Amino acid sequence: MRPSRLVSMLLLLQVKGRVTAQALAEEFDVSVRTVYRDIDQLSAAGVPVYADRGPGGGFALLDGYRARLTGITKAEAETLSIAGLAGAATDLGLSEQLRAAQLKLVTALPDASPDASRIGSRLHIDPVGWYRRPAQVPHLTLLAGAVWDQKRIAMQYQSLASPNPGDGEPERIRDPLGLVLKGGDWYLVARARTQLRVYKVANIMHLAVLDETFERPAGFDLRAEWAGSVAAFEKSLLKNVARLRLSQEGMLRLSRLGAAAAEQAQSAPPDDDGWQEVTLPVEQFDYAAEQLLGFAGHVEVLDPPELRARLRRLAQHIATLNAG
Known part of the structure; x- marks a missing residue:
């Protein structure tokens, strides 16, 4: 029982x-x-x-029987019911605990009724992007347990820099500090000796939880650490600068180059044809050319010549493949 x-x-x-x-x-x-x-x-x-x-x-x-919790309003309890995503709780192996906690919150209210949990029946949060499926994360529940219990882990990770992509990197010992769900993907923030690193959980090939525990860094703030990591990562990608000429439709597609690039874009007033010159940071030219190809006939690369040439060669190659 x-x-x-x-x-x-x-x-x-x-x-x-x-x-x-x-x-x-x-x-x-x-x-x-x-x-x-x-x-x-x-x-x-x-x-x-x-x-x-x-x-x-x-x-x-029996009518009138109720357990009550003082100091919390109905609106507060309903809002707390969406503080943790149901899908995320399921991934972490906490769906039963979340359900029980939500029930306790709702039933503790003085005016609890069959529709007291109406937020859950009227609001659904789906963190996975369009045309995608949730990533398979077979090690997530085990990893979450290591985070809660402050247990060191031994993991083999598949990174883009691995010399043998099928084999992954050598096994590493890490201190798992926190988990983050972003864009439908789970990420691990872990300590490697004295440095903090971020790993995509779906790329963990092998995971073992060790008996050894660890002490969390004093004052560690997962939210702040994640925000800093995201900002640093985006900045590291934008190593080049491009000057583009965009139509009105092209301006609408500017966000396809990434939010960080779009936020730093400097635009000139539209010319007589409604086109605008825009200067903004871009990623490596090969990747930037592929991104700009999605602008179709709404972009002209003015500078640098190398990016203009790569975009032209890419378009010519596609035209050749689809000729005849």
Whole structure:
């Protein structure tokens, strides 16, 4: 018998009012017989739960029975229900804990009712970008446990710089400090001796949690560390400067070069044809040319000549492949 299931069942009855045995069995992934045993346990513990027989019947709590939490409003509890994404909690192996916490928040309210959790039924957050599928992260739950318990890990990581892409890098020992979900992908912020590093969890090929624990850095702020890492990464990519001539449609596509580049863009007033000169940082010329190809006939590279030539060669190569 799981005490946590009994508590969650009690809270669910408090929120929904009356629930059938079949609905409870489906909610907690147990048999109907187990539900009846759980109800008997609640009754034996003094919880005033009763059964209504016949069509539309089910289990319900005696009117007026309620556990309450002081100092929190209904709006505050509903807002807390979206503080952690349900999908993220599932990835981390915490979906049951999240569900129980949300039930406790809602049922603790003085005016809790069957629609008290309306935010969850009216707002859904999908962090995965369009035309993508969630990345497979087989090591995430194990990694999350290491983060919570402050256990060192040994991992083999597949990076772009690996000399043998199929083999990954040699096994490294790391202190896992935090996990970040960005754009549908999970990232690990870890300490390598005295330096902090960021790893894409989907690229971890092998992971082992060691018995050795570690002390977290004093004053470590995951949110601030992540923001700094993102800013530094974007800045490291934008090593060149380009001067472009863009149509109005091209100006609308400027964000395709990345938010960091678009934010630093310096634009001249439109000319008589409505085109504008724009100076902005870009990535390596090979990649920048591929990005600009998506602008179709809405971009002209004015400078540097090397980028202009690469864009021209790329367009000619595509035209040749599709000729005839």
